Amino acid sequence: MSSLFLRTLREDPADAEVPSHKLLVRAGYVRRVAPGVYSWLPLGLKVLRRIEEIVREEMDAIGAQEIQFPALLPREPYEATNRWTEYGPNIFRLKDRKGGDYLLGPTHEELFTLTVKGEYASYKDYPVILYQIQTKYRDEERPRAGILRGREFLMKDSYSFDLTDEGLSESYAKHRGAYIRTFDRLGLKYVIVAATSGAMGGSASEEFLAESETGEDTFVRGPGGYAANVEAVTTPAPPAQSVEDKPAAVVHHTPDTPTIETLVDFLNTHTDRKFTAADTLKNVLLKTRQPGSADWELLAIGVPGDREVDMKRVEAGLEPAEVALLEDEDFAANPFLVKGYIGPSALQSNGVRYVVDPRIVTGTAWVTGADKADHHVVDLVVGRDFTPDGTIEAAEVRAGDPSPDGTGVLEAARGIEIGHIFQLGRKYADAFSLDALGPDSKPVRITMGSYGIGVSRLVAAIAEQSHDESGLVWPRAVAPxxxxxxxxxxxxxxxxxxxxxxxxxxxxxxxxxxxxxxxxxxxxxxxxxxxxxxxxxxxxxxxxxxxxxxxxxxxxxxxxxxxxxxxxxxxxxxxxx
Amino acid sequence: MSSLFLRTLREDPADAEVPSHKLLVRAGYVRRVAPGVYSWLPLGLKVLRRIEEIVREEMDAIGAQEIQFPALLPREPYEATNRWTEYGPNIFRLKDRKGGDYLLGPTHEELFTLTVKGEYASYKDYPVILYQIQTKYRDEERPRAGILRGREFLMKDSYSFDLTDEGLSESYAKHRGAYIRTFDRLGLKYVIVAATSGAMGGSASEEFLAESETGEDTFVRGPGGYAANVEAVTTPAPPAQSVEDKPAAVVHHTPDTPTIETLVDFLNTHTDRKFTAADTLKNVLLKTRQPGSADWELLAIGVPGDREVDMKRVEAGLEPAEVALLEDEDFAANPFLVKGYIGPSALQSNGVRYVVDPRIVTGTAWVTGADKADHHVVDLVVGRDFTPDGTIEAAEVRAGDPSPDGTGVLEAARGIEIGHIFQLGRKYADAFSLDALGPDSKPVRITMGSYGIGVSRLVAAIAEQSHDESGLVWPRAVAPxxxxxxxxxxxxxxxxxxxxxxxxxxxxxxxxxxxxxxxxxxxxxxxxxxxxxxxxxxxxxxxxxxxxxxxxxxxxxxxxxxxxxxxxxxxxxxxxx
The missing domain is CATH 3.40.50.800 (Anticodon-binding domain)
Incomplete structure (x- = not known):
């Protein structure tokens, strides 16, 4: 150590909040260069390389072949899939000396698809799994926690190319196995949760989350083995009810009831029925914008009044559209929106799309806004007094909610996303016409899977799970x-x-x-x-x-x-x- | 191979000129993504990794410690050394979502210097050698020959930090040895040539050139062991002569002599003396601009008329200034420049800096322009009729020229730059005040060396040296x-x-x-x-x-x-x- 390029620090770095960030800096593993951009000092680089090698071995073991794409990528392929636009401010864009548009690759679906198309032609060539372990770039709005969420980071990304859906399922299962072996070797405590697909479109999708209180991802799990990140939780809909036997809707004058709580108090005082927040229907106004479009569209979301709208769930459900809350000027431009008293009637008669929580089924009766200041309507019945335009998973998920698999109630925990496996399907093959010539000389459209491991993030995830008050405690497999x-x-x-x-x-x-x-x-x-x-x-x-x-x-x-x-x-x- | 991700091509790629480019593409080692930007397919990546590992082993063997910097770098450190400006269009610049300026690292002197300053304080910490093997970016004007000159490429760069000049010499010698061992293990045929320092400033500097007819670098060597790239060749000045015994300068009317050849013919016909092109003094007009400046300055260069001006030598001598040829409008703006008949007199009386080839010494007599259309002056003597403002290595170097070490004449050959070792000195330590606290508690300014190996370029350099008409012929040490x-x-x-x-x-x-x-x-x-x-x-x-x-x-x-x-x-x- 007398000649090792290492100086430990007695003090935590001022910008560090989570243990892995504090300790990796104090112990001289990494150093900050810019927000979300870090240097690896000798010990950090050793740990990173050991993790990289374990990931590589397990990928090789399932027959995946390693290649390497550039990080500097031309715009055109990303234009073909509309992601040049969809990524919005989340990618780094630049121009070369001749004015050509480039980006720093945040993920490489386009290049993998084009490369396979360039090399392979016959059905005999398939299936194939390709991977790379490569530096990636995302212009995160809030880089955080050192190397946990950086703007330059090391990722293993792999893609499977299959002729059939069954083949895709097999490739997916191979990856699932490889990921389990990888994270087991790394000594991690992790859960596999159902996940939404993010910006990539597609179907089956699971995330590997390292359990950690400091994790950014919230997930829930039920006693029967169900586990999902909150974006992916589906709400079991109660059975529809008859609309026949419900009392008629009545508008009440409800002065000074700006909140759900004051409304419930008022009704419980001024009527002879007992209401709770769960009997009210809260209508939240948002606006959405499709990628590349200049125009915002209004969207109203109805949820039971005892739950908040979880914007991460809303965003996941509406991707790739952009979502924002309404501003004062939006209300001013739409005078039919009576803030605090919005009901389905004014929304739908003014052409605002109105989607609701799955609990709001036919025959249920709700207290909601009457589209007039200081007025609410009681016993507004779904399927009789209004019909929503659809459902959306927007309401917050809470510990204690019923597990979708019917085995009990959910508990909530936090984790760090360390892996994601995901059946992309034919989205990218369609975008680039990736076909194999079948045995009958007819083209077969290829179906793809996409699989990622956050290699540099794993250094931090392991440190989060493996430290004490004195410092880091590396598992043998990755120790420097x-x-x-x-x-x-x-x-x-x-x-x-x-x-x-x-x-x-x-x-x-x-x-x-x-x-x-x-x-x-x-x-x-x-x-x-x-x-x-x-x-x-x-x-x-x-x-x-x-x-x-x-x-x-x-x-x-x-x-x-x-x-x-x-x-x-x-x-x-x-x-x- | 039935499942290997590899398809060989029967035809050479249309954009390929050199053998390594043709063969690496045909054999499925690399694929082009954009100009100077390539993907590595499985076989190419294997060769690249084997080379990388040999480079790493030899660096580790001299006690160098591996670290890794980001490629995405903030502007500030490069501003401190003025390289943000000096690099001109040769680097990729970009802005993040908050408008912050970034660049993609072309080389990392600034970061290494700042990092050592951040970790080390005492003289006891030194010396230290740090290195990284990392993807680098340069926005080359003319990317060429596949991975031979790319815009994204893999480099090993290392830096030595020493307390004394003697220490720097030792670190330099260690690197020289490591490079010799590395290139020997790779089976390369190479020469070590004296080099100019490029944009980095400094003193001792040598390049390792892989001998290759397709190489971009021209170098010369003499029978006594002297070898230099053409930019670094110094011209031995002949002894000064007496000005006393020279005939007086005479202006001749020399109609229809737009070229050196026609001028010499005219004089040999119309006078009784015999002239050759080597007796004429050709004055070439250039303009130069300092980095960050908007203003161009005129510069005139005088060379013997039998030699061309070598712009690479001029540029190397004037770095970091930009150099360009005069355009018509520049001549129009400076009517004292009589195209084809420019002489020292008009230049110097109009304040144009006039520098000459080292052969143009005191007492030598020249035929040159008389600053008047169709007129030349004969017997214009240096030190009597004009005195240049300095000398410059601008004239082309030719096979057959005397070797500067006096051992005979030079022969010329071409090579591919595969390594560069280089005593930076204190330029970067000065820019960032990198000092060690000495034993007497006084600060000691650190002196640095900079050492690079083009790792991805080596794949191509080896292929250039090792192929036949049927394909590639890998040395065992790097074969896939x-x-x-x-x-x-x-x-x-x-x-x-x-x-x-x-x-x-x-x-x-x-x-x-x-x-x-x-x-x-x-x-x-x-x-x-x-x-x-x-x-x-x-x-x-x-x-x-x-x-x-x-x-x-x-x-x-x-x-x-x-x-x-x-x-x-x-x-x-x-x-x-």
Whole structure:
């Protein structure tokens, strides 16, 4: 360590909130260059490369073939799929010296599709799985948590190309298996959740989430094994009811009821029925805009009044359209929108598309706005008094909600997305006419799968799951070194010689070793050993004269004494156990 | 190969001129995505990774430590060194969603300097050598020859940081040794030439050029070991002469002498002396502009009339200034410039800086323009009739010129720049105040070296040196596979089974194998084996029934028969020889 390019920091970096960010900076693994843009110092790069190699081995094991695309990409292929426009401000765009438009690749569906089209022609060529491990770029609005959500990051992305839907299912299953093996080898605690497809369009889709309180993704799971990210949770619709037996809708004068709570209180005071927020129908006004369009369209969403609208769920449901809340000027331009008292009637008679939560089924009766200030209507019945234009998964998902698989109630947790597998289908094959010539000489349209692993993000995800108050605690499979040898003295020549000899023996035994031979106090060295997180720490201290070394397990904190004689073999056996 | 993502092409790509480009595309190693931007298909990526690993091993062997910087870099550090401006149109610039200026790193001096400054403080920390193997970007005006000069490419760049000039010399020598070992292991034929420093400023500088007729760099060498790229060649100045004994300058009316040749003819016809082009002084007008400046300045260069001005040498000498030829409007704006008849007198009396070739020394007499249409002056003597403002290495270097080391004459050759080592000195340390605290508590300014290897370019450079009319011929150290097994039949089940068994045995013996198990004719398979260039080809053919295999050495074309029994061991021994 006296010549290692490494300086540890005693203080957390000012911009760090999550443990992995704090510790990876303090322990000298990464350094910030710009928002969401990081340098990898020697130890960080070692961990990154070890993870990369495990990902590579598992991809090779399913017969995937590695290639590498450029990160600098011309506009045209992304124009063909409309993603040049759809990505909006989320990608980096640039011009070359001749004015040609380029982007920094955020994902490579277009290039993979075009490349397979360029090389392959016959049905005999398929199926094929290709992958790359490559630096990608996204101009995130809010890069956060160090390398957890960066703007330049390392990803493994692979694509499967199959002749049939069954083939796609097999390729998908292969990836699912490879991902499970990969994340197991990395020692991660993770869940596989049903997922929406994001901007890529398609059908079957699952995310691998590393469980972590600091994760950005919220997911839910039920007792029967159901798990989904909140964007993907489907709300079981209750059975439709008869509209015949319901009381007539009545408009009430409800002064001073700007909120659901005040409305419910008012009705419970001024009528002889008991209402709860769940009996009210809250209508939320949004506007949406299709990619490339200049025009916004109004959209109204009705949800039970006891639930908030979850914008992430709305956005996932409306992708690739852009979604925004209404501003004052939008209300001014549409005077039929009586803020706080909006009901289905004014919306639908003014041509606003009105979609509702799946719980709002035929025959249910609701308290909602009467399109007039200080007035609400009670017993507005679906299928009798109004008919929504469709349903949408917009209402927040809550712990305690029934699990869609009927096995009980959901619990909520947070995770970090580390992998995504996903049946793209024929979207990109259609965009580029990727066909194979079939055995009957007729073209067969190829169907694709898309599969990603956030390789650099994994460094942070593992650190989030594997640290304590003293520092990082790397699983053996990804640790920057196998063994950390601490010479527990500032300058004692025998101990220095002993430490150097031991390190040489360990290396001769095939282990990678970091030797703390700095002329620093034992306390500083012990603290740094804890901070760096190498799984096995060997202390060369006073016991050496009696032929003893101290061994410490970083994860458990267990200490033991071993004989100096044969120490390299003892430690090698431990590391390889 | 029946499932390998590879399709070979029978035809050369239309845009390819040099052999490496043609063959790497035909053999399915790389594919073009945009000008100077390529994808690596499976075989190409394997070769690239093998080269990368050799480079890494040799860097590690000199104690260099690997790190990795981002490619997406903020403007500020490049502003501090003025390179944001100096690079002109040669870098890719972009803005993020918040309007911040970024560039795609063409080279990383700034980041390395800032990073060392961030981590290190004491003289005890030094020296240190850091390196990265990283994708770099340059917006080349003329990307050419496939991956030979790309706009996205893989480079190893390293930097040394030393306390003293002697330390820098040692770091430089270490790199020189590492580069020699690297290029030797890669089987390259190369020369080490003295070089100019390019845009980076500094002192000692050498380039490693792979000898190749298709190379962009011209270099010269003398019989005594002198070698330099043409930009770096210094012209030995002849001794100054007395001005006393020279005839007076006389202006001649020289009608119809627009060229040096017609002028010499005219004088040889109309005077009784004999002139050659070497007796004339040709004055070439250029304009130069400092980086960031809007204003062009005129510059006149005088060279002996038997030599052209070499713009690459001029540009190298004037860097970082921009250089351009005069346009008609420039002549119009400066009527004292009488095109074809420009002489020192009008230039210097009108304030144009006038620099000359080192051969134009005091006491030499010249025929040159008389600043008047159809007139030239004879016997214009340096130091008597005019005094240049300085010298410049502008004249072309020719085979047959005297070697600057006095050992004989130069010969010229062409090469591909594959490495550059270079003593930067304190330019970047000065820009960012990179100091170490010395033993006396006084700051010591750090001195740096900069060292590059074009990793992706090496794939092409090796291919340029190692191919024949049938295809690529890889040196063992970088071949995509150790052995190419050809099943010399379209569908014979015994031969297919025999080929598969042999391939499995070879892999079990630790060799990497490509097996041609395609249902294609032997002719197609043999042609592809030659094209792909794996060094050892094993043919599984009719001899198999008699327990025989055919072995072919791709480089020499030698064929031999070996026993099927023990074939894996025989071949493994050959590969590892």
């Amino acid at each position: 070194f196998d063994v950390h040898v601490v010479i527990a003295h500032k300058n004692n020549p025998e101990l220095f010689a002993g430490g150097e000899a031991l390190a040489a023996e360990l290396e001769a035994a095939g282990l990678s070793v970091i030797l703390d031979d700095r002329k620093a106090s034992p306390g500083v060295k012990f603290a740094d050993a804890e901070l760096l997180g190498v799984p096995t720490i060997v202390v060369v201290g006073r016991g050496l004269v009696d032929g003893k070394l101290e061994l410490k397990d970083r994860a458990t904190g267990e200490r033991s004494e071993i004989d100096r004689d044969g120490a390299a073999q003892t430690i090698a056996a431990l590391v390889r156990a | 596979f150790d052995v190419h097994v050809v099943i010399a039949h379209k569908n014979n089940p015994e031969l297919f089974a025999g080929g598969e068994a042999l391939a499995a045995e070879l892999e079990a013996a630790g060799l990497s194998v490509i097996l041609d198990d395609r249902k294609a004719s032997p002719g197609v398979k043999f042609a592809d084996a030659e094209l792909l260039g794996v060094p050892t080809i094993v043919v599984v053919g009719r001899g198999l029934v008699d327990g025989k295999l055919e072995l072919k050495d791709r480089a020499t074309g030698e064929r031999s028969e070996i026993d099927r029994d023990g074939a894996a061991q025989t071949i493994a021994a050959l590969v590892r020889a």
